[in-house]
Structures are given as C-alpha cells and as structure tokens.
Amino acid sequence: GEDVEQSLFLSVREGDSSVINCTYTDSSSTYLYWYKQEPGAGLQLLTYIFSNMDMKQDQRLTVLLNKKDKHLSLRIADTQTGDSAIYFCAESNDYKLSFGAGTTVTVRA
Amino acid sequence: DTAVSQTPKYLVTQMGNDKSIKCEQNLGHDTMYWYKQDSKKFLKIMFSYNNKELIINETVPNRFSPKSPDKAHLNLHINSLELGDSAVYFCASSRRGAYEQYFGPGTRLTVT
Numbered sequence: 001g002e003d004v005e006q007s008l009f010l011s012v013r014e015g016d017s018s019v020i021n022c023t024y025t026d027s028s029s030t031y032l033y034w035y036k037q038e039p040g041a042g043l044q045l046l047t048y049i050f051s052n053m054d055m056k057q058d059q060r061l062t063v064l065l066n067k068k069d070k071h072l073s074l075r076i077a078d079t080q081t082g083d084s085a086i087y088f089c090a091e092s093n094d095y096k097l098s099f100g101a102g103t104t105v106t107v108r109a
Numbered sequence: 110d111t112a113v114s115q116t117p118k119y120l121v122t123q124m125g126n127d128k129s130i131k132c133e134q135n136l137g138h139d140t141m142y143w144y145k146q147d148s149k150k151f152l153k154i155m156f157s158y159n160n161k162e163l164i165i166n167e168t169v170p171n172r173f174s175p176k177s178p179d180k181a182h183l184n185l186h187i188n189s190l191e192l193g194d195s196a197v198y199f200c201a202s203s204r205r206g207a208y209e210q211y212f213g214p215g216t217r218l219t220v221t
Binding site for chain 1: 113152154199215
C-alpha cells in the first residue's frame with residue numbers, strides 16, 4: 001500500500017533484462033522481499049535481502065538496496081516468458097509484511 | 110505434500126450469509142497469517158497468530174473472526190457477508206519473525 005510503492009506495469013522483450021523498482025518508508029524494516037505471483041496462484045518468495053546489505057545475487061536475480069534512499073530493485077537477467085507475473089515488493093518489521101501494489105511484468109517475444 | 114493449503118479454493122455466496130475458510134500448514138511453523146487481495150491486486154494483512162495467540166489485528170471489521178485451534182491451523186470465519194468482502198484471501202505461515210512467509214493458493218470469495 002501506501003508505505004511501499006512500485007510502478008504498476010513493465011513490458012520487456014524476451015532475453016532482455018527486467019528491472020523492477022520499489023520505494024519504502026519504514027527505515028526500521030529488517031528484511032525486504034520480492035514475491036512473485038503467477039495468474040491464479042499464491043505468492044512465491046523469490047528472494048530477500050537483509051537491511052544491512054547492499055546487494056544480493058541469486059542466479060538470474062539481483063537485488064539492490066539503497067537504504068539511504070529507501071529504494072529496492074530487482075533485476076531479472078535474460079527474462080523468459082515464464083517470468084511473466086506480478087512482482088510484489090515487501091518490507092517486514094517483526095511479524096508484519098507490508099506489500100507494494102505489485103508490478104505486472106509482461107514478457108513479449 | 111502441500112505446505113500451506115486452503116479450502117475451499119472458490120466460494121460463491123450471497124450477501125448476509127456466514128462462511129468459513131480453512132487453512133492448514135504442515136511446515137511446523139509457529140506463525141500464521143491471513144491476507145486479503147482486492148481486485149486491484151493490492152495485498153493487505155488482516156490477522157496474524159503466533160502459537161495460537163493473536164499478535165496482529167489490523168483494522169478489519171469485527172464480522173471477521175480468526176480461529177486457531179492449534180498452531181497448524183488458522184481458520185477465518187466471516188459473518189454477514191457484504192459485497193465488499195469479495196476478494197482473494199490468502200493464508201500464510203512462517204517461523205517467528207516473518208523471516209520467510211509461505212503462502213497458500215488462495216480462496217476466491219465472491220459475494221453476490
């Protein structure tokens with residue numbers, strides 16, 4: 001919601017890199033997450049980053065965190081058609097996860 | 110084996126009815142959650158239980174009542190259903206601290 005903001009749509013060509021951006025407001029967030037939701041399915045945790053890290057890489061996924069600007073990004077290298085989904089940024093503080101509105105990524109051939 | 114399961118997957122009912130959605134997790138987690146996802150895909154937490162104890166209760170009408178008979182189950186009961194309750198409801202679970210939450214497949218509730 002209002003504490004976590006993301007752009008709503010991203011269209012990318014197959015094979016290119018996708019970059020999804022997110023800003024958050026809670027400076028006390030301990031972890032920041034990226035979740036993926038495919039049509040008709042639940043949310044799947046893709047990756048997360050601890051708030052004292054700047055970057056995390058996991059295969060085709062790279063997460064960058066700028067804690068000063070409260071900016072989080074997810075880069076997907078070599079985007080495939082199976083990457084088409086809604087991607088949610090989320091921050092956590094103790095038990096509570098606050099989600100952004102989700103970015104719908106469409107991969108075109 | 111399904112980690113977090115919900116029943117039913119679809120629920121269509123009329124205004125004013127009372128309905129329940131069940132959730133079970135077999136991950137041995139202590140904490141369970143209910144989220145509501147509206148038609149614009151906006152996802153918001155409703156409740157969280159840790160070891161059967163309510164720890165998060167967001168601004169949710171008191172027509173919604175969660176019940177946790179044991180730490181593997183968190184059911185959601187909704188009284189006097191309204192049109193605005195139509196949404197997809199997701200159950201999730203985690204170890205203590207929301208470190209990594211596992212989501213169920215969702216229950217699509219349609220109130221007519």
